[in-house]
Amino acid sequence: QVQLVESGGGLVQAGGSLRLSCAASGRTFSSYSMGWFRQAPGKEREFVTTMSWGSGSAYYAESVKGRFTISRDNAKNTVYLQMSSLEPEDTAVYYCAASQTLASRLLRLSRTYDYWGQGTQVTVSS
Secondary structure (H helix, E strand, C coil): CCCEEEECCEEEECCCCEEEEEEECCCCHHHCEEEEEEECCCCCCEEEEEECCCCCCEEECCCCCCCEEEEEECCCCEEEEEECCCCHHHCEEEEEEEECCCCCCCCCCHHHCCEECCCEEEEEEC
């Protein structure tokens, strides 16, 4: 069982930056691929980024590539999402999620993840 708690959301102006954190419980954090998804009002949850636990490779949605960076600190059981050059379109509730899957093509799918945090709101004003 893994419990995930996100933090770091808030209100920021367009062009600004935020860093989200996701703290995980459990001793096997390093054996989980960690992903970030987001859901804007009236829209479906969408993939943002993920990091495979095996290779440490990171994958990004095209909409955030070059602006967002995922990283993890296994010693702290924490995964981070550094967001820069934020746009109003990035406004959403951001969720972190954990999966024991390694396959990168599957890690873009929300159904691949077994555990989810409660989400943290990110609002970008224009």
